[in-house]
Structure formats: structure tokens, C-alpha cells
Amino acid sequence: MKRFFIFQFALITLFLFNCKEEKKEESVKEDQTEIIKDDTNYPISLAQWSLHREIETGKLDPFDFPKVAKELGFEAVEWVDQLYAKELDSLGFDAVIERWKEESEKHGVKNVLIMVDRAGDLSHSDLEKRNEAIESHKKYIDAAAYLGCQAIRVNTFGTFNADEWVEATYDGLKRLSEYAATKNISVLAENHGWFSSDPRLVIPVIERINLDHCGTLADFGNWCIKRTKDENWGDCAEEYPDKYEGFERLMTKAQAVSAKAYEFDENGNETTLDFEKFIQIIKNSDYKGYISVEYEHETLSEREGIIATKKLLQKYLKTN
Template sequence: MKSPATSPLNRRQFLRHSSAALLGGGAAASFLGGCGDSKTSDAGGGAGSAAAGPRFTISLAEWSLHNALKKGELDNLDFPKIAREMFGIGAVEWVNQFFGVEDPKLGLQPKDGAYIAEMLKRTNDLGVENVLIMCDRVGNLGDPNEDKRSNAVVGHFEWVRVAKALGCHSIRVNARSDDRLSPEEQRDLCVDGLSRLSEFATDHEMGVIVENHGGLSSNGSWLASVMKGVGMDNCGTLPDFGNFFVAKNRGDAEQFAKAKAPFEEDPAYRETPEGLEYDRYQGVTDLMPFAKGVSAKSHDFNDQGDEVHTDFVRMMKIVKDAGYSGHVGIEYEGGKLSESDGIQATKKLLEKAIAAVG
């Protein structure tokens, strides 16, 4: 998914382009000339939290800037500054892919302690809250191979320690197994891996939260059954507004047919041009009783500023009615707007939706 923000730019050019677009020439010059100037940022806890009020605090998921980060136009260490001073958001959700090193046995592992200390210093200096770390490529916690499943559990241990050091409340993990197995078998394997990881996290007073993130985890009822199977207070969910495709259609008909085969006879799903989808409103409803965070996923917007795939007001009413209070993270993943414009559009819509539900 390409966007205007991902053209070949160095990091300074990216910051100049994005901040100029969002904040205007004067604010952009102030940001680039002295990024620590609080006049270009929100006062107190961040514009997101101020607008949201005491019940909900808007945070920013680092994945919203994944194109710029992958191209080297933005450095991971600059993320808190971007969140605070370009978007007025005082809480961040990190993605381990942008500060991890591959280990042949344990998967992606954190960079060294000095780097983590610098991350903490940057957020402390800016008054930005570290909310969670999204962990991918650390193995499958529901792998049917016992050794691989154990490696996946242990592979997450260092991320728990790093999240604790940063002051996060949780790491976000994936409930993945083997799609060739029955839903019940996959559930039992994921319950095992998640339980073992959550036991370790308990000793560090950390949460382990699972996002609906493809495969059976995008079936809200199935993931809720995994949570019930684990049955631990520190193991919960991160409901994502848009990740309810159990199989995505990426343009290859043969691959899509293979991916959807285990699910297509189930009336819980409907097929769309994008893939085979579990109802997103039902899915969020299923997952909210276990929620320790919420991810406001966005892709495309109409002329009125509404997300064309998801009714944000309806979603936020589900979130509120579940009794949830806490962070709601912006995660823009579209390709039509630049990443900076997409974040801004999502923030504006989310603020409107929060105000609408009261």
C-alpha cells in the first residue's frame, strides 16, 4: 500500500513535509528548528486525551507510520516526538518490528538495554506515555510442535521485560496455531501458550493481550473462548475495529480459495471483495468483555470524514456500553491518504465519535 508519504525522502524531509501539511509553515519551522518547544504541542496529557475526556485517552499505534519507518524516512526513536508534536497525542503504542533483532530460535528480540533506555528517555522528556508493545514474528503461541510453542512462549519473555521497563501496561501478542487443525485443537494449543506466557507476565505485573489479527483470531467468538480457557486476569484482548478477515483476498484466486477453505461453510462469515469476514461489530462485542485496550483501525474516508468500512460511532458505543475506559489507539492502514493525513483524519473522526457517544 503506497501513499504520498512514502516517496523517497530522507527523515528530515519527511518530517518537514508531514508537519507542514498538518501544522502549517510556521509550526513546521518551529518543530524542525526546536522539536522540544511545547508551544507546538498540546499542553498537559495531550490533545487526544484532553478532547477525549477522562474515560477515553487517544493513543497512536506506531504501525500508522510503518511505510515511513520501513523506508528509513522516520527513525523509531523519533516516534514519540512525531506523536506529541505533529499530532498532539501523548500516548504511544510501539511495534517490535522497528526495534527488534532476529534470533534464529526465539524470533524477533529487543535491541540492547542502552537503546531501550534511550526510548524511555525520549518519552519521558516529552511527557509521552508508553502504552504497549505490539509483538509480531516471535513464533506461534499455539504452534502444534511443542518445542516451537515453548520457544514462542520464551521468545516473548524479553518483550515483557522491555515493556515493563518502558512503563507499558501490556504486550500485544497473536493467537496463532495451524489452520489445518480444528478450531477446538487450535484453541487448546493457544490456551496453553498464552497461559504459560501470562504466568510469566504476572510476575512482572504485565498484561498479555491478544488482537484479532488474522486466521481464527479474527473470529470474535473463537478468540473469546480462548480468553475463557486461559482465565487469567492479566490476559485479555485488544479488539481491532477492522481486523476481522479470517482470510484475505490479495488478488491470487488460488491462494484465496485455499485460505478460506477451512471457514467458508461457516455462516458466521460473509465473503466480500476484500476477503472472508466475521461481522466486525459482533466481533468487537465478543471481545470487549476481555478488553485491556482498543484499536481504532482505519483505511479509507468519504467526503464527510467518515471511515467507509467502519461506523466509528457504532463501534465506540459498543466500547462504551461494555464499561471500558482507557486507551483507544489510532491505527491508520490506508493507502489513499498519506500516513500523516490518514492519522489526522482518524484522530478527527475518533474525537467526533467519542463526543457522540458521550
């Protein structure tokens, strides 16, 4: 009988110990989630491009983007239309936008903006092609308004002649922004390569347009102003001379910011970009909008890279 009670006592003790350990594990998991929750004065969003490898290889259904964003601790998302090339062609534009709305509402995340890559070039030197691009972008502006976004990001690659680029970009951005203003949506030019990555050209164009609904999306990366070949993408022949000075210029008209990250050291610091310097420039500006996390490299998994980028972003946003 004595042995029976000892056995029972041992079982009860083991049960209570296991319960305690399970609660401890749950607590650790909760603490890990807390690390990447937003706790700064700046709202943080997740750019869908951060997951482009998972999507392009079929590992992740692109419509599950809001679900993953929420799991990673984000409350807001930025969509990328080129990651839905197949769905846009098979389901149609309206059906894709409806799914974006359904999924974002289901997972309780805010839609911040749409990055538009499939609607033509607003800086095209050919007026007919530029007109086509303006018309193609209008449905994205309508969609952004429907989703509750604040803006769309557009491309201004255009011609490889600076003078032609300036005039074409002024025309394309101005006319599209005038339409966007009727929907309370902004049109944002990103430093995305070639002349669009040269704030010495971009900012005077935005200032000349002089519309509240036309501005920039200032990206930490993307500073190639000339390629080795006359193509939008490829090896870089020349970068903007001072990316931090250039970023400061872009921030004068910024209505969105992308915290691009590539590689990290063992202490969690970005090794190719000075995050502290970029974030101090943001703090010195009047900007109070969303800062998006955009991890773009292969040394970490995309989800690890997203978390590393957000932690570093928060580290410097919380310091004075």
C-alpha cells in the same frame, strides 16, 4: 519634513499590521493543534504502525516516534517491534528498549504497550516451537514493565485446524500470562487474522484461562478468518460474518482497543467502517482504557490519516 513623518507613520503602521498578522497566524496554528488534543473521557494513544510507511522507506527514524507523536498532539504511544528489525539485529534488544525509554521520557509521552511480532507464535501446534515462543516473549514482558507499559500484544495465528488452535492457544496464552502476572503486565490477543479474528473461538479460550492479566486487544479491522492460501497474510477468502457483533464479544475481555481506519470521505467519515457503531459498543462496555489511533491506507499521507482518524474518534467519543 512633512513627507518624512508621513513615511515614518506608514512604516510604523506596516510594522504593527505585520505583527498583528503574525500573531493571528500563530493563533490559527494553535487552534489547529487544539483540534487533535485529547478532550474526551477516554485516553487516546498512537499506534506506531500508523507511521510504518515513513519508517520502512527511511523517511522517519523509528526512534523519533515519540517526537512525532507529541507533535501530532498525542500523550501516549504503542510500539511495534517489527519496525525495529534492523536496529534489534544491529544494536541488540536491550539497547533498543533503552532508546525507547529515553525518547519517550524526553518527549513526555507515556508508553502504553508493545506490539510483538518477532517472538514466535504462541498458538503453534508444535509444543517445542510454542515453548520457544513463550520464552522469547518473556523479555518483552520484562521490557514492558521497565517502560511503564500496561501490556504486550501477541499473535495467535497457529495451526489451520480449529481444535488444535484452541488447545495450543490456551496453553501458550495461559503460561505466558502466568509469567506476565508476576510483572503486573497483561498479555493481549488481537484479532489479527485466521482464528485469532474469530471471537467465537478467542473469547472461550480467554474465559477458560481466567486470569486478570490475559485479555484481548479489540481492533476495528482485521476480520479475515480464512485466507485463499494457508498463510498468515494474503487475500481473504472469508470474513467474520458480523464485525460489530464480533467486536462486542472481544470487548468483554478487552484491555486495549485499536481504532483502525482506512479511507475517508470529504466530510471526514470513514467509508469502510462505522466508527459511530464501534464507539457505541465501547461506551456500552465497562472499558475505560486507552483507544489507539491506527491509520492504515495510502489515500492520505500517514500524518494526515492519523489526524483524520483522531478527529473522527473524538467526534463520537464526545457524543452521548
